[in-house]
Amino acid sequence: MNKKVKIINGYKHLPYQVAELSNEEAFAQAQSFFRVMNKRRSVRSFSSKGVPLDLIKECIRTAGTAPSGAHKQPWTFCLVANKTIKHQIRVAAETEERKSYEERMSASWLKDLGPMATDASKPFLETAPYLVVVFKKLFDYDEQGNKHQNYYVNESVGIAVGMLIAAIQNAGLVTLTHTPSPMRFLEKILKRPDNERAFLLLPIGYPASDCYVPDLKRKRWDEMAEVY
Ligand code: IYR
Numbered sequence: 285m286n287k288k289v290k291i292i293n294g295y296k297h298l299p300y301q302v303a304e305l306s307n308e309e310a311f312a313q314a315q316s317f318f319r320v321m322n323k324r325r326s327v328r329s330f331s332s333k334g335v336p337l338d339l340i341k342e343c344i345r346t347a348g349t350a351p352s353g354a355h356k357q358p359w360t361f362c363l364v365a366n367k368t369i370k371h372q373i374r375v376a377a378e379t380e381e382r383k384s385y386e387e388r389m390s391a392s393w394l395k396d397l398g399p400m401a402t403d404a405s406k407p408f409l410e411t412a413p414y415l416v417v418v419f420k421k422l423f424d425y426d427e428q429g430n431k432h433q434n435y436y437v438n439e440s441v442g443i444a445v446g447m448l449i450a451a452i453q454n455a456g457l458v459t460l461t462h463t464p465s466p467m468r469f470l471e472k473i474l475k476r477p478d479n480e481r482a483f484l485l486l487p488i489g490y491p492a493s494d495c496y497v498p499d500l501k502r503k504r505w506d507e508m509a510e511v512y
Contacts, residue, residue, distance in 0.1 A: 320454060322502070327458040328402070329495040330412040330487060337365070339455055340414050340488060347448035353435030358421040359444050359483075362474050365414055372473050373417075373485075374409035377464035381406060384465060399498045408460065412487035417470050418445055419480040431479075441483050452488055459486045 290297045305313065344361045352358060364370055381404035385394070409415065420441040423431045434440075445461070452459045462485045464470075470482040 321450060324449070324453045325458070325497045326460045327491050327495060327497065328408055328460055329492040330408045330458075331490040331492045331495075332411050332413065333490050335413050335457060335489055339457070340416070343448060343451035343455055343457075343488075344416065346451035347444045350440065350444035350447050352440035352444070353437070356421075356424065356434040356440070358424075358434035358437045359441050360419040360421065360476070360480060361448075362417040362419065362476075363414060364417060364474075367410070369473065370410050370415060373415060373470065374406055376469040376473065377406050377409055377462075377467075377485075378404055380464050380466060380469065388465075399500065401498065406462075406464070408487045409462075409485075411492075412489040414488045416448070416486045416488060417474060418448075418483045418486070419471070419476055420483045421479050422481060423479050425477075425479065438483075445484055445486075448486070452486075457488055458491050459488045461486060 288299045290299075340363060344363065347361065348357070348359075364373070385404045389397075418441060420437050421434055422437060423433050426432060449459060449461070464485065467482040467485070470476075470485065471480060476482075
C-alpha cells in the first residue's frame with residue numbers, strides 16, 4: 285500500500301497538493317477564464333450542425349466533478365440525441381408551456397420576460413443536436429432495495445449544472461437553462477426510476493447563423509459584491 289496513505293476516522297485519506305501558481309500567473313488565468321465566461325449567453329436559436337459525442341461527454345464528466353452533500357453525487361445526466369425522443373420532449377414541453385403562458389404565469393412575470401422575447405414555442409428542443417436532461421436523485425437504492433437519503437440535493441445538482449454550463453462554454457458550444465414547468469413528463473418519456481426528479485433541461489450545440497440574443501447588461505462589481 286502507498287506509504288503516504290493515512291487512515292483518518294477509519295477511512296483512507298490521500299495526500300493532496302496543487303501546483304502553486306505565481307500571483308501573476310494566477311491572475312492571468314483567472315482573467316482569461318472570466319473573459320471566456322463573460323461571452324456566455326443563453327441561446328434559444330440553435331444550428332442543427334452536429335457536435336462530436338465525445339465533446340459533450342467530456343463536458344458532462346466535468347459536471348460530475350462537482351462537490352455534493354456527503355459525496356452522494358445525487359445526479360443523473362441523460363444525454364438525448366435520438367430524434368424521436370427529442371420530438372416527444374418538444375411536444376410535451378410545448379403543451380406545458382402553452383398552459384403556462386396562457387394561464388399559469390402572472391402578468392408581471394410575463395412583463396419581466398418581455399426582454400427575453402420567449403413564448404411557448406420551443407423548436408430548439410428538436411434543432412439542437414443534443415439535449416441533456418439533468419435529474420436529481422432524492423435518495424439512492426442499495427443492492428437490497430433499501431433507500432438511502434441524499435443531502436443538499438438542490439445545491440449539489442445546481443453546482444454540477446453550473447460546472448456543466450462552464451464546460452460547455454469552454455468547449456465553444458452554447459446552451460440554455462430550460463425549465464419547462466411542470467417537468468415531470470421528462471421522467472416519463474425517459475423512463476426514469478422513482479427516486480429521480482427532472483431538475484433542468486439543456487439543449488446543447490452551436491448557435492443558428494441568424495441567432496440574436498437580448499441586449500442584457502451584467503451587474504458591475506459594486507452592484508454585485510460587498511467587500512468586508
Ligand atoms: N419556462 C418558460 C418561461 C420562462 C421563465 C423564466 I423565469 C425565464 O427566464 C425564461 C422563460 C420558457 O422556457 O419559456
